[in-house]
Amino acid sequence: MDRKSQxxxxxxxxxxxxxxxxxxxxxxxxFSLKQSLIFIIGICLGYTLLQAAYGFSGAWRDFIRKRKxxxxxxxxxxIALTSIIFFPLIGQALTDFSPSxxxxxxxxxxxxxxxxxxxxxxxxxxxxxxxxxxxxxGHVNMLITLLFFIIGATIGSVHLGWWLSLPNLGKISxxxxxxxxxxxxxxxIILAGIYFLLTKLEYKKNSEVQRFIQAPSxxxxxxxxxxxxWPLWWAIVSLSLLxxxxxxxxxxxxxxxxxxxxxxxxxxxxxxxxxxxxxYWANGYPANALNNSVLKDTTxxxxxxxITGAVLAAGLAGHFAPDKKISGRLMLVSVIGxxxxxxxxxxxxxxxxxxxxxxxxxxxxxxxxxxxxxxxxAIAGVYLRVWxxxxxxxxxxx
Amino acid sequence: MKKRNRxxxxxxxxxxxxxxAIDHTNHQLPEPEENSAYQQALDDDDESxxxxxxxxxxxxxxxxxxxxxxxxxx
Numbered sequence: 250m251d252r253k254s255q256x257x258x259x260x261x262x263x264x265x266x267x268x269x270x271x272x273x274x275x276x277x278x279x280f281s282l283k284q285s286l287i288f289i290i291g292i293c294l295g296y297t298l299l300q301a302a303y304g305f306s307g308a309w310r311d312f313i314r315k316r317k318x319x320x321x322x323x324x325x326x327x328i329a330l331t332s333i334i335f336f337p338l339i340g341q342a343l344t345d346f347s348p349s350x351x352x353x354x355x356x357x358x359x360x361x362x363x364x365x366x367x368x369x370x371x372x373x374x375x376x377x378x379x380x381x382x383x384x385x386x387g388h389v390n391m392l393i394t395l396l397f398f399i400i401g402a403t404i405g406s407v408h409l410g411w412w413l414s415l416p417n418l419g420k421i422s423x424x425x426x427x428x429x430x431x432x433x434x435x436x437x438i439i440l441a442g443i444y445f446l447l448t449k450l451e452y453k454k455n456s457e458v459q460r461f462i463q464a465p466s467x468x469x470x471x472x473x474x475x476x477x478x479w480p481l482w483w484a485i486v487s488l489s490l491l492x493x494x495x496x497x498x499x500x501x502x503x504x505x506x507x508x509x510x511x512x513x514x515x516x517x518x519x520x521x522x523x524x525x526x527x528x529y530w531a532n533g534y535p536a537n538a539l540n541n542s543v544l545k546d547t548t549x550x551x552x553x554x555x556i557t558g559a560v561l562a563a564g565l566a567g568h569f570a571p572d573k574k575i576s577g578r579l580m581l582v583s584v585i586g587x588x589x590x591x592x593x594x595x596x597x598x599x600x601x602x603x604x605x606x607x608x609x610x611x612x613x614x615x616x617x618x619x620x621x622x623x624x625x626x627a628i629a630g631v632y633l634r635v636w637x638x639x640x641x642x643x644x645x646x647x
Numbered sequence: 648m649k650k651r652n653r654x655x656x657x658x659x660x661x662x663x664x665x666x667x668a669i670d671h672t673n674h675q676l677p678e679p680e681e682n683s684a685y686q687q688a689l690d691d692d693d694e695s696x697x698x699x700x701x702x703x704x705x706x707x708x709x710x711x712x713x714x715x716x717x718x719x720x721x
Contacts, residue, residue, distance in 0.1 A: 279671075387656045515670060542671040553667075560660075570652040 257476070261564035268557055280545060283498055287547050290494050291554015294503070295382050297491070298555065299562040300477035301484030304379035305601045306370040309627045310634075314643065316454035318447040322461055323481045325444045330489040331610035332436050338496065339611050340429025349501040350424070351607035353598035353615040356417020358409070362596025363604065363619040365589045367626020370601070371634055373398070373586025377505040377600025380590070381552055385559025387570030390579055394587040401591020402506055403513025406529045412596050424612035432612055477566045492610075499547040502611055504603030505555075506594040508548040511538050513591075548603075582637060597623075 269292055277285040297303065308320020337343050339350045353359060370376045373394040375383055380398055383391040423432035451458050462482055466473050473479070479487075492503045510529075518524050518539075530539050538546045563569040594600040597619055599607060605623060608616025634640045 387652060389652050389655050392656070392659055516666070519669075543667055544671055556660075570656050572652070 257567050258564045258569050261560060261569045265557055265561040265564055276544060284550060287498055288550045288554045290491050291551040292558035294491050295385050295555035295558025296562045297484050297487040298378055298382040299386055299559040301479040301481060303484040305376040306374060306379055309624065310371060310631055313628055313631045316451050317459060318451040319459040319461060322444055322447055323485060325440050327485045327488060328606060328609050329437055329440045330485060331492055331606060332433060334489060334493050335610045336424060336429045336433040336612060340424050342429055348496050350422060350611035350613060351502050351603065352420040352422055352613045354417040354419050355421050355615045355618055357415040358412040359597045359615045359618050360622045362593045363623035364626035366593030366597055366600060367623040368630040368633065369586045369589030369593055371627055371630025372582050373590050377594060377602050381555040382559040385556040386563040390575050390583050393580055393583040397584050397587025398591040399509045399513045401588040402509035402595045403517065405592040405595025406510040407527050409529050409595055421614035422612050475565055477562065502607035503551065504548050504599055504607060505552060506600045506603060508546060508552045509591055510595055511546060511549065514539060515543065582639060
């Protein structure tokens, strides 16, 4: 991201800092230190994502359109590093601590859901994490995407039972099947193969490969840390460690979109809607989350943290609420994109974070299925963007 | 344009904050029932780092189908 040196936006920075301190203290007082810490981890996630402009949809679009793979390769690094951290934990190699792996059935629900999500992330201009941090950055069109993301996730939770009645292979864990060490080695070999393939394809098209670690900025380190922009590798290390902290505190990997369905269902119920037939919300964690304050749900706290952290980062960097006109077409596409994102994420047991990253990094085969069908959906989405005149047509040979 | 965008974002975040406050005040946590099966199970699970309020405890976690947010049942 090209950022000219800008002065910090003092009111936005101050308001976000006051909100962070107030909500952290409130959570500690009303719930527990753990809830407060999870919110603070969310803030660090939002700060990281915005300062590094770290997202999936733009990076995948860059690769599909221009074969520029730097962003995509950064995702491979993120998955690899997080896998190295999580596999021993899930395999209980280090301690008796046994966090939950993000296991989900390998079947039509995940395949169709991730495909729809892939289309949605191109139309809505954001993935799960990307939507949240760009909302925090003050992008008004992403507010529309988020609103319909929530509606889509809510509808998805109502239909999930039917999708799960379609054929599936059940939950498949590579860690359970092979043991954590062989499973990790196998995963790293496959990821290395994908990395190599991406590099080859980029070179074939562009006769050069963008360096992953670029020349250091001439800004002083502290200045760059506070005001950005961050290099990609900072974001990868930061996101992996923050994901580990979530795992240690909450007992499950970083997840985003469960909260969207929860908020939508709560709002529908508050408006007088009948949710008695929504079986997804009748048992277990969803029922527990629905019947408690939204501030007790870990995914909601992380999401609130991401938005607030991104507001803080955008305030410090001086580019909160960028000057951008929103056309009717962009608004319509954001609506459709948001619906597909939400509906797809619920069917696929998570977005690019809870489904793809958490699934793959905890050894679930559904994460791999997510990657394949999600990327296929992204290709379809990129062509749809051209058809809808959001992007220029592909130029053969360019 | 920038001022209008800031106003929209500020209003949206303000509205969301009010909604969270309403949700929180309408959902006071219920008192645990003495000797209930659920309470018994929680007590048994006290030593686990995933116990009590965590989403992965008691087969509850946010990513799963019936019980967890990221995975199926455990």
